Every structure is written in C-alpha cells, then in structure tokens.
Amino acid sequence: MIKVGIVGGTGYTGVELLRLLSQHPDVEVDAITSRSEAGLAVDELYPNLRGHFPGLAFSEPDPERLGDCDAVFFATPHGVAHAMAGELIGRGARVIDLSADFRLADADEWAHWYGQSHGAPDLLEDAVYGLPEVNRDAICQARLIAVPGCYPTAVQLAALPLLERALIDTDHVIADCKSGVTGAGRGAKIGSLLAEASESMKAYGASGHRHLPEIRQGLTRAAGKSVGLTFVPHLTPMIRGIHATLYGRLTHEPGDLQALFEQRFKDEPAVDVMPPGSHPETRSVKGTDMCRIAVHRPGGGDTVVVLAVIDNLVKGASGQAIQNLNLMFGFDEMEGLYAPALMP
Ligand SMILES: NC(=O)C1=CN([C@@H]2O[C@H](COP(=O)(O)OP(=O)(O)OC[C@H]3O[C@@H](n4cnc5c(N)ncnc54)[C@H](OP(=O)(O)O)[C@@H]3O)[C@@H](O)[C@H]2O)C=CC1
C-alpha cells in the first residue's frame, strides 16, 4: 500500500482522481488540499464519494505532510507545481503533475505560451512526459511526471503510427478537435454557463492555442523532424469528451493502414483500434482511461483520416495520471482503471 497526496482536490481533475483511486487496492489517499475549502470533509463537497474516504478532509497545502507521501498529484492551475515540486521531490515524494508546468522541454517556449516566466527550469531535465504509449520505460524510473494535456493525448495517439513510419507529409498535418465543457475546469466562467455552451458550438484558439507547441513537440519526436501542424480546438455542448480528427497526406503507398494501427497498439492497454469503417463516439469512453481510434482512407485517395476519442478527465488527465502512478510503483498499469464506459 502506498500513500498519496493530492494538491488541488476541489477541481474536476481532483475529484476524478478520488473517484478512480477509490477503486485502487494499493493506494491510500493521505492528504488532499484546498485553501478555500480547508476543513471540509471531501464527501460533503462531493457526495458521490460518501463511504469511500471516511475521515478525509481538505487541508491547506503542507509540504511536510505532502513530502511524507510516496507520490503527490498536482491537480492545480499552471505555475503551482513549479513552486512546490522541487521541495516535495527533495523530501522523497514522486510528483505527478496534471498541469502543463513541465510538459514543454523549453522553458522560454513555456513562458511564451503561458504568459509567465517558468518557475522551475532546473527541474525540466528530470521531467518525463507521461504518455505511456511513448515513454513507458522512462515513466517507470521517473521522479517527476508531466501528464500530457487532453487534446495532446488524443492527437498524438492518432498520429503516432503514421509519423513513426514516415507515411505522411510532415509539413501539413491537421488536427481538428472538439472538447466537452469540463475541459475548461470547474471555475466559474461565462463561456461555461449552460445558456452559453449548450445548443451551440464554436472554435477557439484557431490562430494559436497553448496545446499547439505541446502537440508539435510530441509529433516532432515521433517523426524525427519538425512537423507543421494546424490545430483548431472547438467547444461542444457535452460535459466530458474529446474528439480529434487528424488529416494527413500520404506521401507514398502505405500498405494496410488498419494493420499498421493494430500492430502499433496491440500491447497498449489504454488504446483500442476499432474495426475498419468505425466511427468512435465520445460516449464509448466516458469515465474510462481508454482511447478508441479508427483509421480511414476516403475513396482510397491520398488523404488519411484518423478519428480518436478520449474522456478529457480520464485518459486526458486523471486516469492517465494513475496509469503513470501504476507504472512508477510497479502495479498493474491499469489498476483502478478497468471499468467500461457508462452506456447510454
Ligand atoms: N479539466 C480538464 O479536462 C483537464 C485539466 N487539466 C489540468 O489539470 C489542472 C487542474 O484542472 P481542474 O481540475 O480543471 O482544476 P481547477 O482549475 O478547477 O481547480 C484547481 C484546484 O487547484 C487548487 N489551487 C488553485 N490555486 C492554487 C494554489 N496557488 N496553490 C494550491 N492549490 C491551488 C484549487 O483549490 P484552492 O484554490 O481552494 O486551493 C482547486 O482545488 C489544470 O492545470 C488543468 O489545466 C489537464 C487535463 C484536462
């Protein structure tokens, strides 16, 4: 049994960590922080957890208590892990950061996209990008994990088989993506109001979203050369879910694309390549750590279209964070993550 702490327990990714960890046989949640709700029992704020964490209450972040944990999750806004991760690692805890603080290898690029200077550039060398489908061995040894963003998870999984085999034009990759409203977090925002977000859909960040450099970094690593990416996210009227549609132009005859995808992901417990002709739905992954993928080649032409769906709060955040924890501590990679999606 290991002890974990969660910094930022009142947000959507924090409560999703608790929901998933309630099913984990080898993990005890020892500390969960919130400055605004300190003293409140977690099941008073989240009654779905009643009976699962008796006696667990939110407390102020305390480095000494958190540092005593085997692992600490950060489910906090950008910049918070910069300030605390170094001290916790120094006290012996392993850190799994759900924010973007350690996702970009270049501190100046991070500062450009996040509008503040990087608070812990000295830790970047130790940070491992927590996409198990790419970095499994490094994750097992890591002391600091940068859990990938939600859009970057879906887009990279869709593109990896094509880029690793140099099958598409790397100058012109297009990722057209849709997200549910929980992607914007639990904080009150006008754009997340029912009357604003329901029965409507809109693109945003079309001329530059902060996930663009993160996706580009991952695709460039996969291709072994720089990738020209157009990424356009959209807000859609659903609560959870990411749908990514990736378009690539084939540079030569690729062989059997379905077999390529099946082969690439055959040993991946969190990726499901659907049968030929499939159109995966976000509801088929709701509440799960699964990415479902389908590959199409319309009319047998030179465009390949890959469809990928995930739950932004699970494979796009808290589930993937637990997948990383399982690898770091030698547990079954999908421990606590096996339940299928709710249907309907
Ligand atoms: N929502 C999503 O789909 C995804 C989110 N993420 C990322 O995960 C992180 C958390 O997102 P989400 O769950 O939506 O969280 P929210 O932004 O809704 O909640 C943030 C939590 O952090 C705490 N917090 C805020 N500021 C500080 C601080 N300075 N020090 C300590 N704690 C602080 C808050 O509690 P209090 O202020 O009371 O201390 C709260 O519990 C973000 O970085 C987000 O970008 C990643 C992937 C997907």
Ligand SMILES: CC(=O)N[C@@H](CCC(=O)OP(=O)(O)O)C(=O)O
């Ligand atoms: C719908 C929506 O607003 N989505 C968020 C991305 C989700 C998220 O929280 O991204 P991180 O994984 O990088 O934290 C956005 O566009 O900024």
